[in-house]
Amino acid sequence: MSDPSSPTPETEPAGEAVQQQARCGLVAIVGRPNVGKSTLLNALVGQKVSITSRKAQTTRHRITGIRTVDDAQFVFVDTPGFQTKHGTALNRTLNRTVQGVLADVDVILFIVEAGRFGLDDAKVLALMQTEAMKHKPVILVANKLDQVHRRAELAPWLQGMQQRHSFAEFVPLSARKDDDVKRLLAIVRPYLPEQPWFYDEEALTDRSERFLASELIREKLFRLTGDELPYTSTVVIDEFKEEGNLRRIAATIIVERDAHKGMVIGDKGERLKRIGTEARTELEKLMDAKVFLELWVKVRSGWADDEERLRTYGYE
Known part of the structure; x- marks a missing residue:
């Protein structure tokens, strides 16, 4: 579900069918390490294009996954989890990748675990609150919903999240459930610019x-x-x-x-x-x-x- 208090993106007029213009845009998937970004990317694309592991810092490169549905082409960019614990050259490189991706995209999916928000999550959110980023739509995706046993407890948590940032939408889901993934695609679609597709309809990734x-x-x-x-x-x-x-x-x-x-x-x-x-x-x-x-x-x-x-x- 989307947050009812959020501004509703433009919708197609009711009545007789109208010809829809093609939409295409870059969608960043960001969050702290091990929050389920790569699993969600694979689910959104419909095939594995990013590796998954229980070990943190698994994703190290900008992985692009492509999904074309009807008139809309989603170009998803999975990023490394933003690193806050180790100052190695590797982690500095990973963080530069995250920041570079955010500057280029049309919409951001900020992934957190449903009902949880820690210091590492806050550091990632801070990247989206700079002057350069404040006009980009950020969709809060509360992943791992299947692990929340008392859904009523999410209401006060969501209220606290809305106070942290003006999210365009709120989407609770489990990346492992196909219906949830389809619902997320439908919510993201209106935020894609009206423009020709970047890739062929059958493309799944730009990686070799x-x-x-x-x-x-x-x-x-x-x-x-x-x-x-x-x-x-x-x-x-x-x-x-x-x-x-x-x-x-x-x-x-x-x-x-x-x-x-x-x-x-x-x-x-x-x-x-x-x-x-x-x-x-x-x-x-x-x-x-x-x-x-x-x-x-x-x-x-x-x-x-x-x-x-x-x-x-x-x-x-």
């Missing part, structure tokens, strides 16, 4: 298969190592070749210490083998092609605080 390969391998890395492995680990694609319906991919997992290398490889190489198998299986589905995947693990101490190495690894 090479990039998606590195992201999926990194997802399996974090999912299968749990909390053992620090988030300062990454994946670099060394080789990506297309041979008809075959993709030959060689990738290196970069870690900071020898002990981390052992965690990734596992007993007799079993964990690394499982990371490769699960990544290959999902890549074959995503690319609709046969995938031959080779994985290596290398130690690069201090890479997350080395500006030159960050650029080499693809962090802008």
